[in-house]
Amino acid sequence: MDTHFIKNNNISLDLAVEAREIVRGQTGQEIPGCIMEKETYNNATVTIVRVVEKYAEEIMGKPQGNYITIDAPSIRDNSKQAHQDIAEILAKQLSALFNLPEHANVLVVGLGNWNATPDALGPKVVGMTLVTRHMYNYAPEEIRGGMRSVSALSPGVLGLTGIETAEIIKGVVERVKPELVIAVDALASRSVERIGTTIQLADTGIAPGSGVGNKRTGLNKETLGVPVIAIGVPTVVPAAIIAGETLDRLVEQVKDKPELQGIYQNMNSETFQPIVNAILQPYTSGQLMVTPKEIDSLIETTARVIAGGISLALHPAISVEEYSQYLH
Amino acid sequence: MDTHFIKNNNISLDLAVEAREIVRGQTGQEIPGCIMEKETYNNATVTIVRVVEKYAEEIMGKPQGNYITIDAPSIRDNSKQAHQDIAEILAKQLSALFNLPEHANVLVVGLGNWNATPDALGPKVVGMTLVTRHMYNYAPEEIRGGMRSVSALSPGVLGLTGIETAEIIKGVVERVKPELVIAVDALASRSVERIGTTIQLADTGIAPGSGVGNKRTGLNKETLGVPVIAIGVPTVVPAAIIAGETLDRLVEQVKDKPELQGIYQNMNSETFQPIVNAILQPYTSGQLMVTPKEIDSLIETTARVIAGGISLALHPAISVEEYSQYLH
Amino acid sequence: MDTHFIKNNNISLDLAVEAREIVRGQTGQEIPGCIMEKETYNNATVTIVRVVEKYAEEIMGKPQGNYITIDAPSIRDNSKQAHQDIAEILAKQLSALFNLPEHANVLVVGLGNWNATPDALGPKVVGMTLVTRHMYNYAPEEIRGGMRSVSALSPGVLGLTGIETAEIIKGVVERVKPELVIAVDALASRSVERIGTTIQLADTGIAPGSGVGNKRTGLNKETLGVPVIAIGVPTVVPAAIIAGETLDRLVEQVKDKPELQGIYQNMNSETFQPIVNAILQPYTSGQLMVTPKEIDSLIETTARVIAGGISLALHPAISVEEYSQYLH
């Protein structure tokens, strides 16, 4: 598939696997400075993109680090077994990204706006997280052995608080002094297929301006002083991308007709952007989102899977089976 | 603007003004058997489409009757005055559609799924409606003079109840025996500009298969035995329409280039539909919606305006100013 | 324990086991015309009170019929196993109350106000009920074999709709024509211990004026034309009962002191009622409720258990384990 529109409009993509597709689409070959791995599981495929060389950062539009994508279309199925499988894969991948001491202190942060369904994933996961920090020091050693000290916070968004989300988190990190921050966020994808079914883990934290609500400041080791693992799930596709990709596909279909050569060469963002703008007005490019009708229940399920995966990774003493006993 | 895609794909439009645009776009002239009027107000434009002749029904895809469209972009402004103005215009238009006796009994029905934000308009309006039926017979004559007996119900959707919405409403209508049913519903539009800012009133009731949730059975005088006025507001644009209209606009732009004549003639739904399907898969045409990020607050505001307009029309003794005293 | 206050103030109790306690407390012996049975299970005790003779109705303040009380304090524990056990006991008791044909059509009704946490049990159960009626006739025989046609409705309360709840249900029953109605409601108890942990089943339906919100009309075979099984859970204790029982207990403690004989004899409702009224003013007796701080999560858990029990009873093909797969 051609990717004229996304490239020419400098749309930055939240998912590393999608950034890679775009770059590879352009060059037709593997990206230098990047390593790609694939693992196949029951109910999920895992793709790991490692941006290993500094010079690959600019090509990919992503900082050096590890990006793990779990593609799990069976999240959409109403199967408890599938959901447990995916939570376990998430726990395994999450554990592989950090090497936490036994009694480590972890802060889970839920980014996004709880009032807007497609942006509410982070706060929902926080609401389902098994929080232990306030009881941890009173618990007997045999319990603490298989658990970690976990706290959780949904800082809200700038429009609700008047405070940059990153400022709130910095303030709390300075007090709680966690060894690791796990930040959960709703993402934008270029593909409706990934909505609610793809989970991305990144040990580079949250990039500035990413996510459904275009969070402004980045959250990473540099800004917070502790490592940040980001867990994101696409919940929307920007409407501009739907419109742009439609144009790309039309052009793709007709481009091998010799009589169109001239026109095709002119079909760049100068032609496309006014069309897309006209369709979306009076909204600007980032304000309109494509989302499935059932987004409420998709987010509910995905949040359960993510909260389950986080708990399994942080509290190894708790089995998947037992886990749901801790959730109301 | 061309409307190739909507015409060729037999997409039925919830708004009569949009249906009219499509038909006029084809023929280039006013539609026989229809009358169109326009009124201009502070903060709103009102367009009335009257399908007066039986033969116009098929052309318009709408049954004989009156369709009033209030276009009020200032609903998006955070201005109390604008909202009161629009509620008053709605009340005036609503009153013009029926001739209710002084002590009439009216049932307000809120269609749609309260769990899915863009489909929740109807239930929200019901929650804000000033319900009086249970106190009406106990109230002294001087109070009842300027009020009517109003009841309100949100029947839910088929997936939540297992019962056709129309069946629930019929059962309740047989018990409550209202002289009029007002049915409020979230609609799909072809234009993002109309989301949350256009209000349509129709004295033909609710057409089968219309609305965001594709309600299956129609609600009208024939099915319920009493007149039904429908109040609808677009809250989404189907993603397929965004994709389709993008294609239409591209073709429009290049169609006067002579070297493209041949290609343009082949650019019909056979070319377009596979492209749109590919973009939207694995979802089918009706499952993906384009909606603004701020849809939650847009629906909140619109619901207040509609509930206000209904109360003003049904309870003439209550001024706009006082009205908000009755709402919690 | 003495029960001066409840008796002298003619407080009607929603739970038959509590009505029986009061009557027995008075007479000191088993109630004529009633049969009492007890069953003990893992995680629950079941008490069955059968009002078998007509003349016992007035003594008990309950119509002839079977009242099953499941006392399950372990609902408060965060144990999935306990919750499954209790759902299975509920399913067994529910199945014993009716003899439904294989393909029977059942309507589940959730009484109460979804806006008021302690009165929201019924609507919550409806939201968790596995609804099948709309798909039942399309399902292949091998699936329908172990399932029944279930529909579900939360009619709201009089203050929200302006329509008597019983009227809405009658209208829907006439349309849906179920063989059985199961009505779920939040109850008032005299004991805080029972809040969220006692489940009462009654094949006599819902008594007029019972429940947290004092639903006005009864729901039973006479009013609806089909059998009604009521499932109720206490979520509050009226504050007047707390005050009254406190007085009863004080009097109890001092009543064997000879010097108090005279005073004790005067300590009847004429002494008590003004004290209770003064404490509760400006509220009237039924408006103030005692409820635990954690009522939100207690109701959440109890609703899951009840929805699970209903589904097990109505859909025998679905195991407890599988059941949660059908719930989001």
Added chain:
Amino acid sequence: MDTHFIKNNNISLDLAVEAREIVRGQTGQEIPGCIMEKETYNNATVTIVRVVEKYAEEIMGKPQGNYITIDAPSIRDNSKQAHQDIAEILAKQLSALFNLPEHANVLVVGLGNWNATPDALGPKVVGMTLVTRHMYNYAPEEIRGGMRSVSALSPGVLGLTGIETAEIIKGVVERVKPELVIAVDALASRSVERIGTTIQLADTGIAPGSGVGNKRTGLNKETLGVPVIAIGVPTVVPAAIIAGETLDRLVEQVKDKPELQGIYQNMNSETFQPIVNAILQPYTSGQLMVTPKEIDSLIETTARVIAGGISLALHPAISVEEYSQYLH
């Protein structure tokens, strides 16, 4: 009214006016080291208790400072005019408690648990607060002239976050550096009459262990480094107080009968506490709350009044009339 139970059980009261009543009840005279003033308004009475001397702190159980109580039973009326009047009185009293520079930076903190209706007042007020900090520096001087830089945060409760609320607030205060913190909280009262109708302002901040959810750490100038004004509204009465006051009143009624002298002297907490415990078991004293059925709508109204009062005090350029335009 006697206050045996509260005194003897060392129940600490959130409201200074109630603490004063108890102390005065004991001594029968005005409290040394305290000053009391009364102001009467349309729709409200204002009582100001000033703990001026250090030695009065222990008698009152309240630190030195100013405690302003606004008693406004008409909050319960559905009158917009009354609500505006009360918001204006609150604004006036709030302004009198601090002397803020024109461009001051204020942080509004909403304490309590948003999942439990009676404890959700603080988060609700935060959700309705007109937040300006993120736009303040970009606004033209003529707008900033009559407004202040306001941010707002609902930190959650310990059980939800695993972090002491005070720690989160300290972290954010260090970042945002406000000149003033306004902390809003739901309180417990000894009188049902005050629920939802009394507003207390205190320039001493939040006492440790106060509020519906028994917040553990205090919030005041010492712990946060900036002045803290607390705004609290009773939303519950502990069930133990209802029981205890019932006993007090009974004893009061019989205490002038000479034959009861001996018994009365023994009727202290040793007699009362076991009775109250028996009534409330298995709950402990602080877990059961008395609250009116309509607490949801009472809190909704009170939150609007408080958010309105705060905005009027902080943004003098905004009139009451205009204020509601800023709220969705």
